[in-house]
Amino acid sequence: xxxxxxxxxxxxxxxxxxxxxxxxxxxxxxxxxxxxxxxxxxxxxxxxxxxxxxxxxxxxxxxxxxxxxxxxxxxxxxxxxxxxxxxxxxxxxxxxxxxxxxxxxxxxxxxxx
Amino acid sequence: xxxxxxxxxxxxxxxxxxxxxxxxxxxxxxxxxxxxxxxxxxxxxxxxxxxxxxxxxxxxxxxxxxxxxxxxxxxxxxxxxxxxxxxxxxxxxxxxxxxxxxxxxxxxxxxxxxxxx
Numbered sequence: 001x002x003x004x005x006x007x008x009x010x011x012x013x014x015x016x017x018x019x020x021x022x023x024x025x026x027x028x029x030x031x032x033x034x035x036x037x038x039x040x041x042x043x044x045x046x047x048x049x050x051x052x053x054x055x056x057x058x059x060x061x062x063x064x065x066x067x068x069x070x071x072x073x074x075x076x077x078x079x080x081x082x083x084x085x086x087x088x089x090x091x092x093x094x095x096x097x098x099x100x101x102x103x104x105x106x107x108x109x110x111x112x113x
Numbered sequence: 114x115x116x117x118x119x120x121x122x123x124x125x126x127x128x129x130x131x132x133x134x135x136x137x138x139x140x141x142x143x144x145x146x147x148x149x150x151x152x153x154x155x156x157x158x159x160x161x162x163x164x165x166x167x168x169x170x171x172x173x174x175x176x177x178x179x180x181x182x183x184x185x186x187x188x189x190x191x192x193x194x195x196x197x198x199x200x201x202x203x204x205x206x207x208x209x210x211x212x213x214x215x216x217x218x219x220x221x222x223x224x225x226x227x228x229x230x
Contacts, residue, residue, distance in 0.1 A: 042206045
């Protein structure tokens with residue numbers, strides 16, 4: 001199946017620092033999505049990217065859809081303690097009327113106050 | 114915004130019993146819903162695609178007779194874990210597709226934690 005390589009696996013940072021994580025794939029995706037998951041909860045959508053090269057911001061979050069459609073990055077600026085959680089990238093690929101979402105393995109973010 | 118509700122949030126059952134998990138789209142219609150399973154400290158793995166009015170499409174390695182999926186209406190899909198065993202203990206998450214700016218985005222439920230004793 002399709003694989004998404006997400007890095008880093010985990011990060012330990014101080015409050016106020018910026019964070020960057022990325023995903024790469026050997027396959028092209030139509031849409032890239034970034035989710036955050038808190039313990040015991042389902043993933044919550046942070047940013048959706050629909051076009052190659054697209055750069056989108058959501059508050060302190062910025063994400064880009066790579067020009068080759070095979071990669072994406074997520075930046076978090078001025079981190080705060082509530083940013084703690086697992087961040088997942090996900091690629092959406094369409095095939096006719098069907099589509100499938102493939103997840104990266106996640107980046108565990110810890111923010112020290 | 115779009116909301117997906119899952120019920121129950123957690124369930125504990127004895128080995129050999131069956132458990133049903135419901136996934137509802139509360140404010141939109143979803144012709145397609147997806148069921149994922151997530152083990153501790155791992156990513157979400159797609160189990161099956163649930164299609165309203167037709168049979169579900171299962172991913173390779175997922176037993177369709179063990180994980181029964183029914184998508185009887187445009188707002189409800191159910192996952193039944195039949196004859197559950199301890200190795201079926203996991204976090205089960207559903208999602209539903211809805212259009213945003215002309216593209217499809219998946220919204221996830223809060224998950225259902227199954228513990229089989």
